[in-house]
Amino acid sequence: MSDAFDCVTQHVLHLCAEEQLCVHVGDIRHCEIMHHPTYKHLRSKAIMEDGEPKPTRLWESMVAMGRIYDMRGDDTWRMIVLDCVMSSLRGRSSRISRDLYVELCDVRSDMFEAALATWTETVRGIPPRRVPAVMRKTAIRAAYQRATDQTRETAFGRPEDFLDEDECSELPGLKASSLIYGANVRDPAVAEQLRGERHGALFHKNNCMDAVARFHDEIRAGRRPDITARAAKAPVLARSSLLGPSHYYYISDFLPPFIGMPAAAGALGIPESAAYHMVRKGTFPCPPTRMGRSLQVPVRPLMYYMEIPDAVVHPDDVENGAAHASGVARRFRAPRRG
Structure with missing residues (x-):
């Protein structure tokens, strides 16, 4: 009969299969490290390092990836951390059951x-390197307490029974932005077009339209299927029947997926030394991940924390x-006569 530990392991193996995993940035295409193990190898290494006196970088990176994916509404890395933690408690759980x-x-x-x-409660105030140890201690304490009280009679059948699908996807609304301030744009198609045109004007202002145009060429040529597939799932594409949903993309798709800690600290308006201190204390707003010896901050969670809308736009509108x-710029730069 399968117990909770077995169900979690089967669930994670089904999610990960034999694919290579990147514990540094989550996507092997964006990672500078060449070696990426399958989940079985990653799990074995994590369990081996679980007995180390100090938390290892592997566990720290796994927890950081779990926090990052939670913000996206994806529980894959959260379940990976839980499976590795639970696997290290198999022997302890057997002794508690027997005693x-x-x-x-x-x-x-x-x-x-x-x-x-415990995973949910340690989102703030606990550094990622300490989270696995806190989870293990809490799990052992709960097992002894509940086993002593004899309050539980049956076990659950699937790990999903304890997972709230809306736990991380229900995020507070971002600040709305519009090209026409003070106006109430009720037509979704108009609002969608204005959104794209506003970002196009911003790109022009920042002198990056050449790079944006090349990015658009890749989308139209079908060389960015990962981006177009994600954007096509946007809840409101008012003119998809006219423009084609496969050409829509998120503004964050044009940005680098990760930036260094100095750039992230500058964007947040805090000193770099203070940012590293916050990371050590577990209070930095966006969970960084470690790539080699450097810390990298994911751009999308950083945008969310700074209340920068990750808008869905179409290349034509931009x-x-x-x-x-x-x-408009050329008109105001026209030379004066006389």
């Missing part, structure tokens, strides 16, 4: 529930907005 005469499936269910609750801004 306290409690069903093993009940003990492991208690442990999993407590570890998952280019029209840039062209309009360019015409």
Whole structure:
């Protein structure tokens, strides 16, 4: 009979299969490290390092990736961390079951529930390197307490029963932005077009339309299927029947997926030394991930924290907005007569 630990392992193996995993930035295409293990190898290494007196960089990176993916509404790395933590508690759970005469499936269910609750409670104020140890201690304490009280009778069947699908996807609304300030744009198609044109004007103002145009050429040529597939799932594409949903993209797709800590600290308006101190204390707003010896901050969570809308736009609208801004600029730069 499968218990909670087995269900978690089967669930993660189904999610990861035999694909290579990147514990540094989450995507092997954006990682500078050449070696990327499959989940089975990653899991074995994590369990081996679990007995180290000090937290290892592997566990620190796994927790950081779990926080980053939680912000995206993806529980893959959260479940990976939970599976590795639970795997290290298999022997302890068996001893508790034997010593306290409690069903093993009940003990492991208690442990999993407590570890998952601890994961949620340690989002703020606990450095990533300390999270696994806190999860293990809480799981063991909960197992002893509940086993002693004999309050649990049955175990759950699937790990998903304890997961709230809306836990990380229900994020506070971002500040709205519009090209026409003070106006109430009720037509979704108009609002969608204005959104793209406004960003085109901003790109022109910052002298980066050449790079944006090359990016648009790749989208139109079908060389960016990962971006177009994600953008096509946007909840509101008012003119997709006219422009084609495959050409839409998020503004963050044009930006680098990760930036260094100095750039992130500058964007947040805090000193670099203070940013590293916040990372060590676990209070930095966006969970950084470690790539080699450097810390990298994911751009999308950083945009969310800074309340910068990650808008869905269409290349045609962006280019029209840039062209309009360019015409206005030329008009004001016209030489004076006489």
